[in-house]
Amino acid sequence: MDAALSPVAAPTVPAPIMPFDAARFQSTVAFYERYRTPYPAELIASVARHLGLRYADRVLDLGCGPGPLALAFARLGLEVTAMDPEPTMLEAVRAAAAAAGVVITTVEGSSYDLPGALPRFRMVTMGRSFHWMDRPATLAGLDRLIEPDGAVVLMGDRALWAAPDYRPMLEELGDHYAAERAAERRLRRSSAWAPHEAVLLASPFTEVERLARIVRIERSVEDIVGLALSRSGTSPAVLGDRLDAFTDELRARLDALAPEGRFEEVTEISAVVARRPGG
Secondary structure (H helix, E strand, O other), X not given: OOOOOOOOOOOOOOOOOOOOOOOOOHHHHHHHHHHOOOOOHHHHHHHHHHOOOOOOOEEEEEOOOOOHHHHHHHXXXXXXXXXXXXXXXXXXXXXXXXXHOOOEEEEEOOHHHOOXXXXXXXXXXXXXXXXXXXXXXXXXXXXXXXXEEEEEEEEEEEEEEEEOOOHHHHHHHHHHHOHHHHHHHHHHHOOOOOOHHHHHHOOOOOEEEEEEEEEEEEEOHHHHHHHHHOOHHHOHHHHHHHHHHHHHXXXXXXXXXXXXXXXXXXXXXXXXXXXXXOO
């Protein structure tokens, strides 16, 4: 006889919280837009189909950055609001929307401002941003914002394989040149850090599933340097007068690691979809 499935134990709440810094990504805008792994259009369409989104349904992109998700869902005809605490990120959203010929409403604010005066939404997306929030409190706020049949969608990416693997070197250089952010990196790698899925299972949004696409990516040395500078822990603002030393050493070590200047990755880009029971 099969063993009965038992409910997943909820993580300790509140989960660890990263310090809030509204200007955390201020100096990364140009690098973020160019060097972060893009979200495949096929995955965006799969999320919309899976949730049964219809023309002009309202979507909130929370912690939108320069707006890759906001732009992708606006192109599907959805009514998108992009929210971020960093004004330069919102400027990038508006520029991208104008270039694409779509309408996106921008709101300066963060998860700590929810629910505020916002309307209700069918879907709230967070692309590589949920870990910067008070996750249980954010989900409680979203429970008041999301329509009964709506969903939270967490989008991100993780490298499954890289050759040659430059990632340990990025971590090492980050710890050396930006030691003040090392505690944040260690926290997210520690057993104290509950994964997003566990936090969702302790929230009102307990029906959790994953949609994903697996892609092959090729990066150059300059792509990896740009990727490093797009991260808050090794941003130009954090590195300050150590910026040139960091990028010089990174380029030299990447050149030694791959003299031909090519780095290949297999990456999973995923959407964790969470709904209320029966939603």
